[in-house]
Amino acid sequence: MVSAKIKRFYVDDASCDERGMGMMLIVNLDNGQTIMLLLDSKADEPLFNDVLMNKCGKPQTDGKRIYWSNGASLSLRDMMKILQTKKK
Numbered sequence: 001m002v003s004a005k006i007k008r009f010y011v012d013d014a015s016c017d018e019r020g021m022g023m024m025l026i027v028n029l030d031n032g033q034t035i036m037l038l039l040d041s042k043a044d045e046p047l048f049n050d051v052l053m054n055k056c057g058k059p060q061t062d063g064k065r066i067y068w069s070n071g072a073s074l075s076l077r078d079m080m081k082i083l084q085t086k087k088k
Contacts, residue, residue, distance in 0.1 A: 004029040004076065005063040013054065019043070020052025025066070027079065035076075041085045047072035 012024040042048035056068040067073040
């Protein structure tokens with residue numbers, strides 16, 4: 001169980017290609033740790049495809065998850081799963 005909370009985050013899309021691949025999420029936790037992950041593994045999911053194509057505006061956090069206006073959402077548990085996923 002993840003007990004840390006999201007303190008702040010940054011979406012870095014400066015090096016994305018035309019499909020949105022390369023979008024990085026940098027998440028600072030309230031315990032001082034930082035998570036950096038690429039959202040590439042979510043590209044096949046319709047809600048995240050819109051996120052990668054910058055169609056959903058700026059995401060927000062409630063401390064437990066990061067979410068976008070279209071309903072796409074990532075909890076800390078989801079982020080840990082992405083970190084453990086092998087690149088395709």
